[in-house]
Amino acid sequence: MQSIPSNKSNRVMMSLKQMRRSPLMLLVHLSVLLLVLLWTFPTAGLLISSFRDKDQLAVSGWWEALSSSEQNLIGRTDAPDQQVLLDGEYVLAGKIEDFNPKDEILRFGWTSQEPEAYLAGSVAKMRDGGTLTVAGDGRYSMASPTPFTGSRGNRVFYTALASPKFTLDNYDEVLHSEGIGQSFINSLTVTIPATIIPILIAAFAAYALSWMRLPGRGILIALVVGLLVVPLQMSLIPLLQLYNTIGGYFGVSAKSYLGIWLAHTGFGLPLAIYLLRNYISGLPKEIIESARVDGANDFDIFVKIILPLSFPALASFAIFQFLWVWNDLLVATVFLGNGEHELVLTGRLRELLGSRGGNWEILTASAFVSIAVPLTVFWTLQRYLVRGLLTGSVK
Amino acid sequence: MEQLYYSLLAMLLGVFACVFYFFGSNWLLGVIFPINHVSNQKMAKNIRRAAAIRPWLFLGPALFFLGLYLVYPVFDSVYLSLHGRNGEDFVGLANYQWLFNDNEFIESLINNVMWLLIVPALSTFFGLIIAALTDRIRWGNIAKSLIFMPMAISFIGASIIWKFVYDYRAEGSDQIGLLNAVVEYFGGTPQAWITIPFWNDILLMVILIWIQTGFAMVILSAALRGIPEETVEAAVLDGANGIQIFFKILIPQIWGSIAVVWTTITILVLKVFDIVLAMTNGQWDTQVLANMMFDWMFRGGGDFGRGAAIAVIIMIAVIPVMVWNVRQANAQMEGR
Numbered sequence: 001m002q003s004i005p006s007n008k009s010n011r012v013m014m015s016l017k018q019m020r021r022s023p024l025m026l027l028v029h030l031s032v033l034l035l036v037l038l039w040t041f042p043t044a045g046l047l048i049s050s051f052r053d054k055d056q057l058a059v060s061g062w063w064e065a066l067s068s069s070e071q072n073l074i075g076r077t078d079a080p081d082q083q084v085l086l087d088g089e090y091v092l093a094g095k096i097e098d099f100n101p102k103d104e105i106l107r108f109g110w111t112s113q114e115p116e117a118y119l120a121g122s123v124a125k126m127r128d129g130g131t132l133t134v135a136g137d138g139r140y141s142m143a144s145p146t147p148f149t150g151s152r153g154n155r156v157f158y159t160a161l162a163s164p165k166f167t168l169d170n171y172d173e174v175l176h177s178e179g180i181g182q183s184f185i186n187s188l189t190v191t192i193p194a195t196i197i198p199i200l201i202a203a204f205a206a207y208a209l210s211w212m213r214l215p216g217r218g219i220l221i222a223l224v225v226g227l228l229v230v231p232l233q234m235s236l237i238p239l240l241q242l243y244n245t246i247g248g249y250f251g252v253s254a255k256s257y258l259g260i261w262l263a264h265t266g267f268g269l270p271l272a273i274y275l276l277r278n279y280i281s282g283l284p285k286e287i288i289e290s291a292r293v294d295g296a297n298d299f300d301i302f303v304k305i306i307l308p309l310s311f312p313a314l315a316s317f318a319i320f321q322f323l324w325v326w327n328d329l330l331v332a333t334v335f336l337g338n339g340e341h342e343l344v345l346t347g348r349l350r351e352l353l354g355s356r357g358g359n360w361e362i363l364t365a366s367a368f369v370s371i372a373v374p375l376t377v378f379w380t381l382q383r384y385l386v387r388g389l390l391t392g393s394v395k
Numbered sequence: 396m397e398q399l400y401y402s403l404l405a406m407l408l409g410v411f412a413c414v415f416y417f418f419g420s421n422w423l424l425g426v427i428f429p430i431n432h433v434s435n436q437k438m439a440k441n442i443r444r445a446a447a448i449r450p451w452l453f454l455g456p457a458l459f460f461l462g463l464y465l466v467y468p469v470f471d472s473v474y475l476s477l478h479g480r481n482g483e484d485f486v487g488l489a490n491y492q493w494l495f496n497d498n499e500f501i502e503s504l505i506n507n508v509m510w511l512l513i514v515p516a517l518s519t520f521f522g523l524i525i526a527a528l529t530d531r532i533r534w535g536n537i538a539k540s541l542i543f544m545p546m547a548i549s550f551i552g553a554s555i556i557w558k559f560v561y562d563y564r565a566e567g568s569d570q571i572g573l574l575n576a577v578v579e580y581f582g583g584t585p586q587a588w589i590t591i592p593f594w595n596d597i598l599l600m601v602i603l604i605w606i607q608t609g610f611a612m613v614i615l616s617a618a619l620r621g622i623p624e625e626t627v628e629a630a631v632l633d634g635a636n637g638i639q640i641f642f643k644i645l646i647p648q649i650w651g652s653i654a655v656v657w658t659t660i661t662i663l664v665l666k667v668f669d670i671v672l673a674m675t676n677g678q679w680d681t682q683v684l685a686n687m688m689f690d691w692m693f694r695g696g697g698d699f700g701r702g703a704a705i706a707v708i709i710m711i712a713v714i715p716v717m718v719w720n721v722r723q724a725n726a727q728m729e730g731r
Contacts, residue, residue, distance in 0.1 A: 024637065025531070025532075028528050028532060029532060031528060032525070032528050032529055032532060032535070032538050035521075035524075035525055035528075035542065036538045036541050036542060039541060039545065039605065039608070040541050040544075041573065042556045042557060042559075042560050042573070042605070043544070043545070043548070043556060045556070045560065045573060046555070046556045046559060049559065057571070058571070059568075059569055059571070060569050060571065061569065061570060061571045061572075061573070061576050062571070063573070069569075185398065185399055186398070188399060189398045189399055189401065189402035190402075192402050192403065192406050193402055193405045193406040193409055196406050196409065196410060197406070197409040197410065197413070200410065200413040200414070200417075201413060201456045201457050201460065202457060204417060204453040204454070204456070204457070205453060205454050205456075205457035205458075207453060208449075208450040208453035208454045209454070212446075212449065212450040212453065213446070213450070214447075214450035214451070214454075218725070220454070221724065221728065222721045222724065222725060223461070223466075224461070225720050225721050225724040226717050226720070226721050227461060227465050227466070228720065229662045229713050229716055229717050230465050230469060230710070230713070230717075231662075231665060231666050231685075231706065231709045231710060231713055232666060233666065233685055233688050233689075233705075233706040233709050233710075234468050234469050234472045234706045234707075234709070234710050235464060235465060235468040235472075236468075236688075236689075236692060236702075236706070237468075237471075237472060237475055237692060237699050237702050237703050237706065238467065238468035238471035238472055238475065238703075239464065239468060240692075241471075241482065241699070257398070257401070257402070257405070258405070261409070262460075262464075263464065265460055265464075266460040266463065266464025266465060267464060267465070269457055269460050269461055269464075269465075270461065270465070273457060297445070297446075297449070298446070298449055298450075298453075299417075299421045299449065302453075323546075323547055326549070327548070327549030327550065327551075327552070328549075329549070329550065329551050329668075329669045329672075330668055330669065330689070333689075334692070346549055346551045346552075346669075349551045349552065349555060349673075350551055350672070350673060353551075353554075353555065353558070353673055360559060360562070363555050363558075363559070364555070364559065366555075367552045367555040367556065370549065370551075370552050371547070371548045371549065371552045374547040374548065374549070375544065375547055375548070377547065378543075378544060378546070378547035379540075382540060382543070385546075386613055389610065389613050389614060390613070390614065390617050
């Protein structure tokens with residue numbers, strides 16, 4: 001039987017509906033749109049810029065990527081051995097070398113002092129009574145009463161209206177000649193073990209802190225919560241010293257992959273234990289108790305029942321740890337060397353910011369390579385990430 | 396490529412070592428305290444003994460790592476901060492005395508306080524606004540995902556993104572940075588913003604706010620959804636308007652979550668390092684404690700005493716939040 005809505009709840013429904021329809025809703029839509037644009041524009045700019053031609057990137061904003069832009073370029077005429085004698089004049093004609101047929105030449109000149117002296121199509125007077133004409137489509141003709149000499153053609157300076165150009169060259173360059181490709185592998189090398197190893201250690205500890213009888217459990221949990229916020233900065237110097245001592249004792253480098261894996265394991269454990277404990281202690285008591293009645297010991301219960309049930313929490317932590325290790329710069333700088341086979345992506349980006357500060361085609365493409373992996377993880381596993389955040393923040 | 400195999404191998408070895416430890420110790424426990432083929436009395440005793448030891452076997456590796464990587468360093472840092480640059484000769488409070496007379500440190504301290512006042516406040520504010528607005532519209536989830544996305548980007552990647560936004564070209568040439576293009580569009584003069592004290596601090600904070608707003612939004616959005624609808628309905632019946640409902644009904648019910656967001660971001664702000672390192676490296680009055688500490692760790696071969704002293708200062712700033720967190724967690728456990 002359907003219940004008849006009372007007069008009271010009817011009124012509530014009515015006013016809620018009114019609120020949804022009011023012109024205020026339009027304002028809500030618009031402000032959310034504005035906020036979303038504000039939040040996405042910076043990343044969009046990076047992404048678009050990384051695909052632009054580097055000469056265009058340097059002279060116009062990425063929001064103008066689809067419109068033509070004026071560029072100052074330099075080309076060459078054909079070599080003098082192409083010249084022909086025509087009506088007593090030596091003539092050299094053809095297309096300017098390397099001219100992009102999609103572009104349009106606006107102005108040209110023949111000296112670097114006056115690169116824009118003549119409009120396209122007009123006749124420029126060169127020294128020795130010679131003339132030079134450059135048309136908008138890149139054709140030129142150069143004439144002189146004396147023969148042209150030299151092994152290469154004359155330089156021609158021109159300003160062209162360049163059509164938008166998109167290219168993968170930037171990625172090709174950063175992956176192969178700027179070392180981003182190698183660093184990508186280094187980052188993976190650091191991240192994979194540093195994500196997996198802490199999970200098991202934390203899961204056992206989280207179970208012990210949830211369901212096992214042990215003295216001082218409350219203190220241990222408080223310790224874990226306290227350690228959650230201990231700044232990494234406290235650990236750096238003591239551990240660096242410890243690593244140096246151990247490295248010196250065994251005669252190996254203090255900066256090694258093993259060192260950084262273990263460091264990330266240590267630093268990731270408080271969150272891992274806290275997150276997993278919150279989840280595991282929330283599992284129904286009956287499951288564990290009935291297994292105990294059946295004679296299973298804690299080890300069996302954990303391996304056969306708890307671990308499979310905890311998958312969502314394990315996934316949440318794995319994502320957190322993956323993002324954190326992949327994005328980390330501090331731990332990698334302190335505990336891993338600078339060599340070609342050790343420098344991780346974040347470290348490489350920092351280096352490029354120093355050495356290639358103005359080359360935005362390099363920086364944007366490199367940055368995008370480094371954020372592509374976490375962004376993929378984010379978009380595919382967002383559900384677990386949100387769940388992790390909700391159970392992982394101290395309430 | 397080769398090292399990737401090492402990495403996979405290490406991962407397998409690590410996992411194998413863990414499995415070996417846990418299974419092995421469990422097996423050992425079974426051997427030492429057998430429960431089969433023994434008298435009932437002995438069996439009961441052995442079960443009790445094994446049950447008393449097993450938790451510590453489970454906790455062992457975790458306690459080892461926590462102890463070595465987090466607890467011991469706290470004490471060692473305090474110890475080192477009372478010693479000279481190589482951590483050998485005792486110098487008393489000289490490092491701290493030096494700190495409080497150092498201009499760079501005072502500058503860092505002031506900047507950190509500014510970061511602490513502005514970043515958590517604005518992140519929480521934007522997070523709350525966005526959470527409240529997106530809950531009412533159909534495409535709210537997409538909007539939320541897009542605003543949450545910067546969470547996945549590294550600080551250094553975000554720094555590059557924003558450095559590009561702040562890029563400066565001399566007046567007259569086309570600006571390729573969004574900020575200066577907007578400034579020019581509205582008739583202003585483009586500036587090298589990153590070099591102008593005070594404003595550069597704000598611009599660096601914008602990066603962290605941009606990253607953290609998504610976090611605040613996720614937590615607060617869940618909190619808003621957890622509010623019982625009857626309270627809102629009652630307010631509507633009493634004739635409250637949207638703004639009144641938001642401030643008088645919704646906000647008071649999510650104070651707890653706001654506090655969580657606020658403290659979490661506060662802790663993060665105290666440790667902020669990558670952004671300052673990448674954008675200015677502390678130049679133009681933007682130094683912060685974490686970057687200064689990093690700097691002293693390596694400057695001139697490294698001064699461990701001074702570096703540790705700065706770390707201790709950061710730690711002291713974190714302690715109030717730590718105490719608050721622990722008390723919250725304890726209260727929560729007692730309630731369960």
